[in-house]
Amino acid sequence: MSGTDKVKYLIVGNSAGGIGAAEAIREVDKKGAITIISDEPYPAYSRPLISEYLAGDYTVEKMLYRPADFYEKNNIKSILGQKVTQLDAEKHTVTLESGKTLTYEKLLLATGGSPIIPKIEGSGLQGVFTFNKLDDARAIDEFLNRYTKRIRAVVIGGGLIGASVTEALLKREVEVTIVEMKDRILNTILDEETSAMEAEALTEAGVTIITDHTAVSINSYFPDEVSSVSLDDGRSISCDTVIIAVGVQPRLDFIKSSNIRVNRGVIVNRHMATSAPDVYACGDVAEAFDFIYKENRLTPIWPNAYTGGKTAGSNMAGIPDEYPGGTAMNAVKYFGVKIVSAGLVIPPDESYEVIREVHDDIYRKIILKDGKLVGMVFAGDIEKSGIIYNLMKDGTDVTDFKEALVADNFGLTSLPDEVRKARLATPPEEYISVVTGIEEPEEVVVEE
Helix, strand or coil: CCEEEEEEEEEEECCCHHHHHHHHHHHHCHHHHHHHCCCCCCCCCCCHHHHHHHHHCHHHHHHCCCCCCHHHHHCCCEEEEEEEEEEEECEEEEEECCCCCEEEEEECCCCCCEEECCCCEEECCCCCCECCHHHHHHHHHHHHHCCCCEEEEEECCCCCHHEEEEEEHCCCEEEEEEEEECCCCCCCCCHHHHHHHHHHHHHHHHEEEEEECCCEECCCCCCCCCCCCHHHHHEECCCCCEECCCCEEECCCCCCCHHHCCCEEEEEECEECCCHHHHHHHHHHHHEECCCCCCEECCCCCCHHHHHHHHHHHHHHCCCCCCCCCEEEEEEEEEEEEEEEEECCCCCCCCCCCEEEEEEEEEEEEEEEEEEEEEEEECCCCHHHHHHHHHHCCCCCCCHHHHHHHHHCHHHHHCCCCHHHHHCCCHHHHCCCCHHHCCCCCCCCCCC
């Protein structure tokens, strides 16, 4: 196949960022041609739900991010199951693996992240998987369905991906061992106390957790079949399958050769524009403004991708809009332990103030710098964490009522009148949005 098509708005990526951009464009431009390209063959689905699919709790239809007729209703052409192999930002063209070339007026790069694969001997064996997209979950599901015996799995990586796949595997009655190179699981999103709470919950559920060690080889007694994993201390763990879950990195394969400015990810300004004319980026692939650090950072989570996509889409359609900024934010519920974290979870030095409230199974911690919230971790009782998050996002000075923020009876009525009025003026979905994802662990944080 060859030839060239002309598109007004070309979106590479069919997840939260790409959909957010398409919706923003259609709000102001009902007719301009939109094409969405994805290397996955599926309509947009909620990627955080792949663990629910593997567990058997969700079908693909239930995972759809938008109704099946979304593309038709919004007059969007979708090219699914096709990779982009080349971008020529000067000529305003992209080339697909089929050889077809598309010319764009405006381009959005929403390519997401790809799994980090450490150099481990045997990582190419059958029975070794990553866990980043629906096809990964389907492949693991097919593997598990081949066996009648109880399967033993080693999960390499104790972050969000590792914990998510572990919970799904346990629901499938798989025996799981987690191997984490750092000293505790979920170390990038939780502090020591809440990490210990999750570790205890996983251990009580039957998971073996090994920290401070790495896997050095995946071994095979029979051709292409996984039999064990060897650790750096000489131990061997017998297993039938291995899930590599050490994190994700921005997907920059065809972008790096385009001369677009890239650091760890594609660098964008507050309009989500890249260094190339008419090219924008959002989501896991982009380094965008973090309102806690006041600088561009990778914050690969679902809500940030969608918000960044909306901003990009508006600007692509000629309506100036500024990205409000995002930050690390995660809502998790593994084995019944509900935890919400955002911003800094561990203060980097003594210039930060930490206020805690701990009793029974309740844990609340906020971190302040110069009277303003810069981080939070809530466990057990997370109902009011959305209010705290938005005080942090708004940069509200909480000096005069900081102790109230972790109290058992905290609520909107605990806030000073002028702050409360500002909060009440915010739609409820805005100040509780940090909690609504509790059933859907958010996109992963890049692990070093």
